[in-house]
Amino acid sequence: MIMDPLHKEILRKHRLNLSNQILIDDTIVQFLYQENILTDSQVEEIQAQQSNKKKTFRLLDILPTRGPRAFDTFLKSLEEEFTWVKDKLLQDLEQQNVLAQSPTNDKLNIPEATLQAVPSDRHFSQLASQLGAEWESLLLDLGLSAGELYRCRADHPLNMHGQVLAGLVRWRQTQGRRATVHRLIQSLQASDIHPSTLNEVFQ
Structure with missing residues (x-):
């Protein structure tokens, strides 16, 4: 079990x-x-x-x-x-x-087609601008390793936006078509970030 x-x-x-x-x-x-x-x-x-x-x-x-x-x-x-x-x-x-x-989509105004799509660099940049210290929890939930997070911090010292953006791009590279908006929402919930954060990004 x-x-x-x-x-x-x-x-x-x-x-x-x-x-x-x-x-x-x-x-x-x-x-x-x-x-x-x-x-x-x-x-x-x-x-x-x-x-x-x-x-x-x-x-x-x-x-x-x-x-x-x-x-x-x-x-x-x-x-x-x-x-x-x-x-x-x-x-x-x-x-x-x-x-x-509670169904996730009840709190969102994101079309189903967008939920199943892979986010663009622009989407990632907008999302990175809205995240704070919880970004590490989000990326760990998405499947990045502690080592990959360390590399994001090392490559972009004193630049949280750059660190988050690098991590999100890394997630998309490793997951391919499985790196969907819907998967992002699940991890936002798991990281105590309200999924409505994505409403502004994907309008």
Whole structure:
């Protein structure tokens, strides 16, 4: 059995924040091992990483492969020392459940043909102008790796618009015809960016 796709999405969306906010060395990893979420070899693999950030990234890579109990057990592991992190994840999960129950297109005035189209550079530039710090969460949800995000930042230092635009173009290059406006909307929702942002871009 696999992890609930919504739980997987929450972990992916909060990947960067989690790597900065939690320390996984002792309580978290040992609790997950105790609850049979992690195996001996997985614990060793996580602990072998050189920094807490890398250990957290490795844990977040492993968790979605550990079945339907993994997400809830991970939340329990946060109860003692990282309650505020757990509360944030639960709050986001509740918001995503509400979004999932309301049709996306009801909030949008974008024609179906446009939703299925691949965005142009002009569209990407307009969208990049409207995004703030949440752009990294958006691009991670679209499937870019942490390494690709790093290259976007390195290639365009002190220029957030350039960083976002480079990431969106990279997503279109890797996904081809699957890089649709509709797919963008799904990731905007997953990143807490209201999809109506796209109304202005695609009018």
